Amino acid sequence: MTVLLAFTGFVLVVSLIVDRRRTLVGVVKAVRMFLSLLPMLVGVLAAVSLLLAAVPPDLLQRALGGGLLSFVAALFVGSVTLMPGFIAYPLAGVLKDNGASVAVLAAFITTLMMVGVVTLPLEIRMLGRRVALLRNALAFAGAVVVAVVMALILT
Amino acid sequence: MRDVPEQPGGGSPGTRLGAQKRPGKDGGRGGIARVRHILAIVLPWLLLAVTIGLWSVAAVSAPGTFELGERAGRNLWEFSLEMALVLPAMFVLVGLFDVWVPRTAIERHLGRESGPLAILWMVLLGMLQAGPLYAAFPVAVALWRKGSAPRNVFIYLFTFSAIKIPMLTFEVGFLGWQFSLLRTAVTLPLFIGLAYLLEWLLPDDTTIPGAPSV
Numbered sequence: 074m075t076v077l078l079a080f081t082g083f084v085l086v087v088s089l090i091v092d093r094r095r096t097l098v099g100v101v102k103a104v105r106m107f108l109s110l111l112p113m114l115v116g117v118l119a120a121v122s123l124l125l126a127a128v129p130p131d132l133l134q135r136a137l138g139g140g141l142l143s144f145v146a147a148l149f150v151g152s153v154t155l156m157p158g159f160i161a162y163p164l165a166g167v168l169k170d171n172g173a174s175v176a177v178l179a180a181f182i183t184t185l186m187m188v189g190v191v192t193l194p195l196e197i198r199m200l201g202r203r204v205a206l207l208r209n210a211l212a213f214a215g216a217v218v219v220a221v222v223m224a225l226i227l228t
Numbered sequence: 229m230r231d232v233p234e235q236p237g238g239g240s241p242g243t244r245l246g247a248q249k250r251p252g253k254d255g256g257r258g259g260i261a262r263v264r265h266i267l268a269i270v271l272p273w274l275l276l277a278v279t280i281g282l283w284s285v286a287a288v289s290a291p292g293t294f295e296l297g298e299r300a301g302r303n304l305w306e307f308s309l310e311m312a313l314v315l316p317a318m319f320v321l322v323g324l325f326d327v328w329v330p331r332t333a334i335e336r337h338l339g340r341e342s343g344p345l346a347i348l349w350m351v352l353l354g355m356l357q358a359g360p361l362y363a364a365f366p367v368a369v370a371l372w373r374k375g376s377a378p379r380n381v382f383i384y385l386f387t388f389s390a391i392k393i394p395m396l397t398f399e400v401g402f403l404g405w406q407f408s409l410l411r412t413a414v415t416l417p418l419f420i421g422l423a424y425l426l427e428w429l430l431p432d433d434t435t436i437p438g439a440p441s442v
Contacts, residue, residue, distance in 0.1 A: 076394070077314065077317050077318075077357060077358070077359075078313070078317050080317075080321075081317035081320050081321055084321065084324060085320060085324065088324050088328065095327050095328070096324065096327070098327050099320075099323035099324040099325075099326060099327035099328070100320060100323055100324075101323070102322075102323040102326055102327070103319040103320045103322060103323030103324075104319070104323075106319055106322070106323070106366060107315065107316070107319045110366075112269070112272045112273070113272060114272075114311065114315075114362070115272045115273070115275075115276050116271055116272025116273075116275050116276070117272075117362070118304065118307040118308065118311065119272065119275035119276040119278070119279045119304060120275050121303070121307065122279050122300050122301075122303035122304040122307060123275065123278065123279055123282075123300055123303075125299070125300075125303050126282075126296050126297075126299035126300035126303055127296065129295075155360065155361075157306065157307070157310050157360060158358070158392065158395040158398055158399075159395075159398060160306070162395070162398040162399050162401070162402040162403065163398075163402055165402055165403055166401075166402030166403060169402070169403060175407070178403065178407070179407075179411060182399075182403075182411070183390070183411070183415065186361065186389040186390055187361075187386065187389050187390060187419075189361050189362070192360075192361060192362045195362050195365065196362070196365060198437065199365045199366070199368070199369050199436065199437065199438055200365065200368065200369070200372075200436045200437075201434070201435070201436045201437050203430065203434065204378075204430065204434065204436060207426060207429060207430065208382065208385070208426060211422045211425065211426055212386070212419075212422070214422075215415075215418055215419055215422050218414075218418060219411065219414050219415050219418060222414050223407075223410055223411060223414060226410060227406065227407070227410065
């Protein structure tokens with residue numbers, strides 16, 4: 074994050090030195106885009122906050138404990154929810170310590186990162202319905218393949 | 229050279245939103261469409277109000293008695309923090325990218341005729357950044373609008389979400405080297421393939437709505 078901020082700052086300063094007016098046009102565009110998406114973003118984040126709060130952590134751990142049902146559960150939980158990496162990886166670590174299989178962990182991590190059901194409204198707004206739905210469907214299928222391949226190699 | 233975003237009406241960013249907010253103008257459409265419009269405007273703030281409300285109840289009650297509210301509040305805080313750290317920088321970069329990078333350069337290096345080197349660029353761009361998937365959407369829109377081939381946009385989106393150098397230490401710490409390396413090794417080629425499949429599945433003239441402006 075600090076790298077991103079530093080890089081953006083650097084680019085912004087260089088851009089300002091080279092052409093102040095053009096930089097201003099770019100920044101105004103950025104602000105407009107951000108503001109137009111803000112309501113939807115707020116809604117998505119609030120929805121995920123409520124969703125994650127409604128599911129107690131110990132229930133999640135029991136559901137993803139092991140077995141084929143856990144694999145299916147991991148795919149769906151990962152698809153629906155949205156978590157920053159610094160929450161998702163520790164959670165996956167806890168699942169692993171509680172006996173979750175490689176397939177379950179891979180399915181959970183991969184769908185969590187690649188499939189976004191709660192962010193779908195946002196994605197449809199930006200990429201269009203067809204592109205967003207196809208991308209998520211293929212990402213889901215890809216996550217299944219990744220999980221199965223990893224389970225075959227590591228177990 | 230500076231190119232103008234291809235939008236009718238001089239690309240005024242307010243037009244689309246403005247049209248949506250005037251339900252009186254689309255009298256031809258049914259009531260359901262109107263309800264959906266109103267819901268789309270009200271729902272986000274309603275959800276925010278509910279979350280903050282639950283958190284407030286938890287804040288005034290004794291600790292531990294209302295965990296749902298505590299958790300909801302904590303989640304919202306963490307997500308907001310993440311968004312505040314990443315999104316403004318991403319949007320500024322996208323805005324500067326839009327005014328500085330000529331369309332011809334993107335078309336030449338990342339367009340439909342581009343070679344395998346484009347894959348490398350997209351993978352590098354994607355894996356150096358960290359952040360939630362939705363932070364990558366504005367970049368994807370900017371790339372698409374500038375003439376990048378759909379497959380390259382998808383390679384960027386997939387590597388952005390799957391492989392993050394800044395997050396690698398986290399993954400290794402909690403799940404181990406073996407798991408992280410194998411996951412990366414399986415995910416990368418598979419999803420590059422899926423990006424090609426996705427481009428092939430989409431009609432050639434697919435356009436994306438993007439957000440107003442850019």
